[in-house]
Amino acid sequence: MARVVKRKDERILTRLADEFEQLAAQLNSRAPITMEIGKFTQACRLVSPLVQHFGVALKFVDIEYSAEVNGIEKAGKSVNTLEDLLDREIQQNTMKDQSSASRSLIRVKRSLEMFKIIFEQTMASSGNSIMDPVNTAYKQVFYPYHGWATRKAVAGALYTLPTKSLFLTRLKLDEASAFVLMQRIVTALAPLIHYIDNLFHSRESAQELLRLI
Template identity: 40%
Template sequence: MALAFGELAADLEAAGELSVTDFAKACSLVSVLFGSLGFAFKFAEKDYTSKVDDLVQASERFKTLGSLLEVDVEQGTVRNGGSHSRNLLRVKRGIEMVKILFEHILESECSHLRDSASKAYEAVFSQHHPWAIRKAVAAGTYTLPSKSQFLKVLKEDDASARIHMSGYVGGVKPVIHHVETLFLSRNLGLDW
């Protein structure tokens, strides 16, 4: 994941735009992480994977994320359920949640993922979910694995995980910023 997002960030710096194909490939790697968080994030993994799959299919038609968004803007379908633009925004939130999760893990000495996952969910998704989903997620965080169990599933130790998490955070930041800029430059906002 860290390598893929590092390459995306380098491509973005060189070209000023992101390929839908490369973006979708990098984002597909994040699905494994959601699955590693256990039952509490199974729903998120399925939803995220379906959105990434849509972007993979869209890559056959669109070369860049900007062109994908532009067609939905022209057709007035940006906010429609199932639109490529809406799915792009949802995928952006998924990779952003992982960024915040990793940042919190790197900053804290907690042995459990509950606090880190709660903070990441609160920062990214909670404002977009109704009360019932927020409560279900809060309850589900109690079933999250410990940090050591999580790292074992990922086949990492603490030192290697820190390197990979830091690499992901550094690589994904400009990617997230680019996607946000695509929406904001078209006055679409990000709060829907």
């Protein structure tokens, strides 16, 4: 059977929608629910090419996000699932370490939350600016955990965001097609984010970590 090779110019929103829908389908079909680290990080890595289309404004997200995905992937060399990852760090009492994979998972989840909100706000907004959608998402997700200097830097960087039309041009999509794909991604991310939250809420020793980061 011929091996299917994905082209580098394949539209990133389509790939994101496909990958996250596969994860969502997995969550809806398995009992008990588990999530393989390899499949999770494979989907998450596709976010970085998307971030680049926003320009330097979201560079801070991409740098941290890529490092956190790497941390989860590294942990996947010792355990197979996200459930096993948390349970191992609970047993080893390393969950609260600054470099723990559990912390990385929370930060990755927050990045996914941010892009979910960006897409929701972009689809709901009129005009040719994506500054408000990005600012709303940032304030809801990352703002409470950032210091004054970071907040100020992000506020300034928002003015470098591309217009909505330029952003869509970079994605090689018209608005109607982009919104269809954004909605697919939003729909797929909702159960994934809920699932990760539940991983921590279902483990008493892990609940506090959600408030610390």
